[in-house]
Amino acid sequence: MKDDAHRAYHRHLLGRMADVLGLDLELETDISRLSRAQLERAVTRCAGCPDPAGCELWLEEHAAGTDEAPHLCRNKSLLEHLRESY
Numbered sequence: 442m443k444d445d446a447h448r449a450y451h452r453h454l455l456g457r458m459a460d461v462l463g464l465d466l467e468l469e470t471d472i473s474r475l476s477r478a479q480l481e482r483a484v485t486r487c488a489g490c491p492d493p494a495g496c497e498l499w500l501e502e503h504a505a506g507t508d509e510a511p512h513l514c515r516n517k518s519l520l521e522h523l524r525e526s527y
């Protein structure tokens with residue numbers, strides 16, 4: 442996968458991960474709870490995830506929503522911090 446497509450794919454997975462946790466990362470940046478730089482760093486971490494296929498399976502299994510990201514998620518701390526700080 443080319444770099445741009447790889448990054449776009451992970452931006453999509455990160456958005457889905459946020460969604461099952463009840464978060465909207467675009468909204469988080471709009472209301473300045475997350476900076477654009479932090480969001481881009483999160484996409485970069487996601488792009489280095491060792492198991493995106495496992496992520497996709499996990500997302501399908503948790504489509505109805507959940508409280509915690511999986512342990513494999515490289516953005517678990519960030520996402521759970523955003524969720525818990527409401």
Ligand code: SF4
Nearest residue numbers: 458487490496514515
């Ligand atoms: S589990 Fe991996 S691929 Fe899925 S959102 Fe987290 S870092 Fe990205």
